[in-house]
Amino acid sequence: MATHLLPSFPSSIALPMRASNDSNRNCVRVNSNGDDHPVLQLLDDYRRLDTRTIHRVHCHMLRLGLLHHPFSASRLLVGASLSPSPDLAYARRLFDSIPFPNLFSWNTLIRAHAAGPDPRLALLLFARLLSDGPDDPDKFTFPFAIKAAAALSALREGAALHGMVVKSPLFSSDIFILNTLVHFYAACGDSGLALRVFDNIPSRDVVSWNSMINAFVLGDRWDDALRLFEEMQRENVMPNDVTMVSVASICGKKCDLELGRRIHAYIQQNDDIEASSILDNALLDMYVKCGSLEDAELLFHSMNTKDSISWTTMLVGYCKLGHFHAARHLFDQMPDRDIASWNALISCYEQSGRSKEALDLFHDLQQADVKPDEVTLVAALSACSQLGALELGCWIHAYIKKNSFTLNFHLTTSLIDMYSKCGDLEKALDVFESTKNRDVFVWSAMIAGFAMHGEGKEALDLFEQMQEAKVKLSPICSVLVATQACCIVDILGRAGLLEEAKECIRNMPMPPSASVWGALLGACAIHRNVELGEHACKHLLKLEPRNHGAHVILSNLYARSGNWNAVARLRKSMKDSSLKKEAGCSSIEVQGVVHEFLVGDISHPLKEKIYSQLGEIASRLKAAGYVPDKKLVLQDIEEDAKERALSLHSEKLAIAFGLISTSSPAPIRITKNLRVCDDCHLVAKLVSGIYNRDIILRDRFRFHHFTGGLCSCMDYW
Structure with missing residues (x-):
């Protein structure tokens, strides 16, 4: 078994040294095992212990010599390992100080690390127990080790544990261990092996059925899971709330509202199924995924206990079905808004094309003194990409650096995409080149950046480099x-x-x-x-x-x-x-604020100055020989009306606002949701020359860099 595990073992959890006879002579004689000393009463309920209490008890036990008593030491180890805020590094040092840790202590430490941030250490501890422990693993040790393998999706190590179980007459039919193995294979994505273990469980309990149903759910074998649910009832095994959470999730995944309603009625009719907020939330999520806001609202308002998941699920439901006013109203009513609820609304705004509202909410989050996480930043960067909000995108990049966020694939891809779509290809390339580990999406984001800026040769060269780097290709290729x-x-x-x-x-x-x-x-x-x-x-x-x-x-x-x-x-x-x-809309960012313009827009606070600037532009264009291309007006109307319609296109309003709000040499950066028309393209070229201002305009298809009266697209787009 040990050969299948990582061979090295951290010194911080090295095997404890045996205590000498001299040290044993200095122990305080309390009783036969020291387990009933009054100081140990402070450890009675480890679920309520805090770090300060654990440290105090540890000091007393050192002074009294109680750590030399295995049972006393194991009680302190439980507190250090399994308290609400465990300090596993401290627990390992404590374990090292126990002269002869019993199997209970080993199991405690393996259990804590299996549920901790680094389950690998649980497997290392198990390997050391096999080679140096005082006893062989028991029926409690194996489930903890198998749980660690499941958390790591470590199929080889878990299979080795399975082999040890099968070879042992004591454990080969232990239902607790076998149920854990079903969960393990499910976590590794192998519902077939999970089913083989399940079929060989001699007397299956509700946990066995739940584990197998969940294995099918994780493997997207939804119909198999429902058939197993029906078989479970034929076998007279009563489903519990855990079963129904899995079944409700299947209804949501299948978007089967009728079945979901039947399942909900089944739960209400069976008093043996314990009500819980987890089950209510699963049903709420099911109704939202099935698109029934009416059922979701009825359930939501009938729930006795609503946690942050309940509120956030309802919030997402409103957003997905386009009820953004109701979503914002619900958000404002939430008693406690955690980062998940902020992320839900920001992401829904961004994914629904309401990027300006997403960034407005991002600003509100900062005002509320809530710290954004990776999900927040990815959504905000995507909104910046859609709006061309380069200044805010740069600020987010600086925030990522200042707060030492790990620049993983998601953030890296989002930054490259933001800089590319906001017109700063050089910074996009800086992010790409500073990233050592690149997945296919990072490469693809940079290739797409070159392509949208018309740098075809660079895009193809980078594609060849990606192939040379032997990056695993995906459907995106x-x-x-x-x-x-x-x-x-x-x-x-x-x-x-x-x-x-x-x-x-x-x-x-x-x-x-x-x-x-x-x-x-x-x-x-x-x-x-x-x-x-x-x-x-x-x-x-x-x-x-x-x-x-x-x-x-x-x-x-x-x-x-x-x-x-x-x-x-x-x-x-x-x-x-x-x-x-789709209505044409042009956006421009000035001093971190995104301003949007529709055709003929008169809603902007600076509309008088904008239209005055527009008039000046028209005069200077006419002096330069500009003639509006009235054929572009797709209506059979008077010529004067056609000319006025052309002059009020959203791009022209954004250009006028850019001229009055920014100064040279800063470029005017505009994002248009549709293809820029021929007349606006011509005007942008002329303005770039007349006013000596670079204009970077991104339309639905490509970037246009206007400089000195010329465009990078060479008048073909």
Whole structure:
């Protein structure tokens, strides 16, 4: 067994030295074992002990020589190891000081470390017990060691423990040990082996059934778990609250509301199933996942005890179904808001595209003096990415450094993504290059960063480096391959070789993705090829029927060709299918605050100055020879109205605000949720030259770096 475990053993838990006869002569003679000394009464309930009390008792026992009595020493070890706030390093030093620790002491220390932050030490202790302990492991030792192997998903070590159990006539049919083995194999992701152990348990109790049902749940074998639940009842084994928690979770995973309601009714009808907040929370989570807010609200309001999990689950339910006002109201009502509840609302805002609200809540969190954790920071960085909030993103990066957060894969990927999408490719590369250990997502984030900035060669070079580094590839790599195919179509489209691009799609070794058809459609819109554009749009909408952007590009194509009847038909088709064009929105960050603009927006406090600046821009543009491209207005209206509609696009408002709110040499950074139109693109180029200001504009598809009257996209996007 010891050969399967880590060979080294920390000196802090080295085998204790045997006490000499001289030291035994100096012990205070209390009685035969010293276990009834009054000072030991302070250790009667280890669940209520604090560190100070344990240290006081330890001092008294040292003075009285009680640590030389195995039973007395083991009682102190229990307090140090299993109290509400255990100090396992202290417990190991205490263990070292016991001259002849009994098996109970060994079991206590193994148990504490199996549930502690480093279960590996529990397995090391077990190995030392085998080689140097006073007794062989008993029926309590094995479950603690197996639990440690489960926490580590250490299949080899756990299998070795299983082998020792099988070879022993004392333990091979011990139900407690066998139940722990079922849990172990489940934790290692092998429900098949868990089932083999379960089938060989001679007399299964409710814990056996619960362990196996949970093993199926962990292995996503939900129907098998439900069949086992039915078999359990046929075997006349009464389910308990633990059983029902697993079954309720299955209903939530399957989104089976009808079954979930039946399970809830079954629980209410069986008084033998003990009510608990854990079970109520499982049912609440089930209703939320099944999308029934009505059932969730009824249960939530009927619960006698609501903990932070109850409130947070209900909060997530409101957010997932788009009831953000109700979610915020519930959040404000919460008696105690822990970091999990803050994270739930911030993440829901961010994942629902409400990035500004996510960052507003992040600011509220700071004002409430709540410390963000990794989940908070990842969500906030993602919101910064969506809004182009570089200043706040930089602040979060500095906060991560200042507070010594471990820069794991999640944070690293989020930082690279934030810097890339906020237009600072150099800082994204700094984060990437300073990271020694990189998973496929870190590599992919940096490759995507190069790609979105139009640095195709650098992206491909980095992809080759990733392959040379033998990074384990994942399904995301198929996306990269599809992206390269899309790039080929895009390059042919740029050159106006539309038939060649169509032929390239026809000869692809894989079914063309939506992005491939989108690239062809965009090329057709640029080169005004209506027939091929309709062909590309048809295939794109087969893959993404709700893609309003495809309708908009095709409308642009019809409008540029003067085919207003086709524009009207397309608009009617969108209306009949309840497909609405997403409202254009441009955001700009100034001094850590994100300002958003819609077309014709008059809600900003500085609207007078913004529109005054817009008027000045219009005058200087006209003097430079600018003529609005009125064909881009997809409505058959008066020419003056078309020109005014163009002048009020959200990008132009954001540019005007940037000019009055920032000064050179700082670039004006704007994020647009849709593709930037031709007229706004032209205006941004001219403004960058007239005002000598760099403008970095990220639209839905790529970055545009405007400098000195030119754009990095070379007028093709």
